[in-house]
Amino acid sequence: MHKTVKPLLKVNDLHVSFHVRAGEVKAVRGVSFHVNPGEAVAIVGESGCGKSVTAQSIMRLLPSPPSKVKQGQIVFKGEDLLKLKPARMQSVRGKDIGMIFQDPMTSLNPTMTIGRQITEVLEKHKQMSGREAKQVAIDMLNLVGIPNAASRFGQYPHEFSGGMRQRAMIAIALACNPSLLIADEPTTALDVTIQAQILSVMKDLQAKFGTSIILITHDLGIVADLCDRVIVMYAGKVVETGTKWEIFKNPKHPYTKGLLRSLPRLDQKKNEPLIPINGTPPDLIKPPAGCGFCARCDYAMQICKTEDPEISEISGSHQARCWLLHPLAQEVSV
Ligand code: SF4
Secondary structure (H helix, E strand, O other): OOOOOOOOEEEEEEEEEEEEOOEEEEEEEEEEEEEOOOOEEEEEOOOOOOHHHHHHHHOOOOOOOOEEEEEEEEEEOOEEHHHOOHHHHHHHHHHOEEEEOOOHHHHOOOOOOHHHHHHHHHHHHHOOOHHHHHHHHHHHHHHOOOOOHHHHOOOOHHHOOHHHHHHHHHHHHHOOOOOEEEEEOOOOOOOHHHHHHHHHHHHHHHHHHOOEEEEEEOOHHHHHHHOOEEEEEEOOEEEEEEEHHHHHHOOOOHHHHHHHHOOOOOOOOOOOOOOOOOOOOOOOOOOOOOOOOHHHOOOOOHHHHHOOOOEEEEEOOEEEEOHHHOOOOOOOOO
8 A cells, every 4th residue: 555655844835925115025925845754855946936935934044024924834843833933943943954055154153163063053952062062073074075074173164165164064954963954055156076076965964864855956957866856936936846757857837848948968969059048037026917937938828827827737746837737728739
């Protein structure tokens, strides 16, 4: 019999807005997804699609005001994070959910040694003694591939290179062995070689500790190696979700197809151009009534302008939000 896996994280109908001088920016408009234990899920999409806002809402890191969670639930291990008292949320953050950011310099404390930044977390969340925490911190620095970890323990962030700082961030985020790691564009600021090394560190640690990962990225290329499932976001909504093979081999939403066409491929013929997606995302102060991708979509129909498409089930694990997939839609080859 098929065993049902209980999700570690379930986001239900999340709506997040920012109240700015020009009006209400509806950055996240009804996002739902889940992450199973030990699973690595990528959230992909262009800048401003709502992926980072979704991640920061899970961690409750968005300043309010100007942000406001208007609606929804974020259920982690059976508790709605949006209802937790600040002290309880602080204990979840760092202990149960770790986060790494694009630029470690903005999240590492420049006035504290790297070692102290790890031991502080261990003493606070795991009630370890100073000596015990120091040993675990050195072990973590070793695990993330920092050479001479014992001597680098006493160094400051500015004494580390960009790639080493990102490794140190991973060590801090994973020090308490959290069940979920959220990595928001963790390799964007790094060159390609270091990017590959950081992704390989994350992959090894996921296999070793069984940590679930949410990888936020605009780059579908880095998803293939690390992730099991992909969530594609556009204009504050999830437009397609599936296993990585469903998304890479059988994409259904025109936006996902566009993203894939804009990526270089190994089998690309010489002089074969990459095809960018023309146009820009809609203004989320006045989001369109119909499909958010309508103004950029080559297949837009009359209904796309006025009615938001329903979610269509392609398989048990693959869904997309597009009128072309509606059973009544004409056969159109995209
Ligand atoms: Fe294009 Fe219409 Fe599908 Fe939106 S719903 S992606 S506009 S075909």
